[in-house]
Amino acid sequence: MAYGTITRRRAVLAAGASLAAPSVRAQAPYPAGQSVALVVALAPGGASDVIGRIVTQGLQERLGGTFFLEHRTGGSTSIAARHVARARPDGSTLFLGSVSTFALTPLTMRNPGYDPINDFTHITQACDSLFLLAANPRWPSLEALLDAARARPESISYATWGIGTTSHLWMEDLCRRAGVRMLHVPYAGSPPAMIDTIAGRTDCLPALLAACKGHMEAGRLRGLAVPTATRPPQLPDVPTFIEKGFPDFVSTVWYSVQGPPGMPAPIAARIRDALAEHFADPAVQAFMATQGMLPPEIGEGPLLARIRRELALHRELMARSGVEPS
Template sequence: MTMRQMNITRRGALGAAAASLAAPAAQAQAPYPAGQSVALVVTYAPGGASDVIGRIVTDGLQARLGGSFIMDHKPGASTSIGARYVARARPDGLTLLLGTISTFTLTPLALRNPGYDPITDFTHITQVCDSLYLLVANPRWNSLEELLAAARARPQSISYATWGVGTTAHMAMLDLCNRAGIEMLHVPYAGSPPAMTDTIAGRTDCMFALLGACKGHIEAGRLRPLAVPTAARTEQLPNVPTFIEKGFPGFISTTWYSVEAPPRTPAPIIERIRGALAEHFADPAVRAFMATQGMAPPEIGEAPLVERIRRELATNRELMAKAGMEPT
């Protein structure tokens, strides 16, 4: 072999090696979702506040990443059915989870075997929002005082609906009953829409509900707002008192949502999703719409989300112990 032939062969080998080394980088920069359909698993039945939040997420991702982002409802078992599904899905970025405070800080404590670990079985992308919820009742109840007086006079005769055992609605009512020294009958549902339907119809008396889900019913007079668990009255419902005003100091609570992926989802995909959501939630029009629904924009990133999950797991474990609540 001549010297010229050796140089050509050497250059070819080096070129092949360089192409091989560059392949992962090129793959990492590949379009996502490259025209494919991505399912955002929602752990509640259609028609509730999760649909509003899910639509904000899917619309934002689709506008900024292309492809098709759809909501896939998998309700039941206090959100664990949908969570387990995503935890075991292929880590290809085509299956995501609309996570909730219940999924990550309550259900793992309320169920003896939820089927997933809230920290290690997911790739935590980012928080989506903090969302206002409040106590609403069938319109036959005129005030919080009237409802609690009836519950105090007739233990277990006044019922409250929730969207599942161990959810934020359940824990908030347990906290209220404990503070008020009353006993009420818990009626759990697979999601907030059927719970709200029965409260409107009078089959249950009251429930904690997200503002985004019940605002229209309040405006139409089908539900009566009794109190909000916030430090001050809210801009959306300025005439509704806080629980603090009604004699329950320190009764402050919000619920939150997040976007999650299966474990071992490639980092480039996670960063594309996180970056798209950061852009979306920085949009003034999106923030204005969220405000009308009682939603506060999130702190973007994995670290604040994981820290929040760990902190609230500890807090809720203590609250459940005080309420005498055992895993089922």
């Protein structure tokens, strides 16, 4: 992929720069003598893989050692979260967390098996990712889809990447705002949900731009609307929900990096500093922009504040949408 070319070029430049200035990489390789798994809670092939590769490449380049993605799907991301929460806090297991894991699943599952605040070492945010309502190309517009849903309640289906995920709650809110009833079809991750929407077995789905842009360019999916304040430069021809008469319907999906509880502060700090350096790189920022991703606010404090804030927001949204814990 293009990102690999960018990072190889950057590595050559960094080799010369490291002679002139100290860096995170000047320390001993991290962690000594072992590989590091970045646990991903969603199925392979989706947008989480893209940000996961950005994170692992950055850590490997700057800290040495071997970093790889380990997928543990299911349970609305709770299976992966419980695995990390019970792992050894020696730096060999990290977690690519998300808004689903930390601000939704604890509310939509009666017993997720973890505490979103206390059962993790919160390292930093990783990115905000743009998403949109995408549909099978037979639907020419958002108006056509919603009109059909109004005329034939629950005949129009929407795919999500799981019950209680951002995609599910977001679609419930959209249906409530639009005054329609659609059929929810949950999948174990976004790739199979997208495959079935492309095939016409489902009508539409909330999709991260990083995962669906290629399908849109090839005509396999159509972007109906995007929940941003203005049209993003990556999607100049896709209207916003605000343009379509849904005021204040603005949202993004965010990712984060966590470790097990009790991770030594120096280990967490090394990961955080390496990621801060990585996300500040103009080449990384340029690549993320092509994927509809925004660089994160680095630090444990901003991440914890966001989790607490969005737990409160989603609790209110669940109450308005009538979504009950299961």
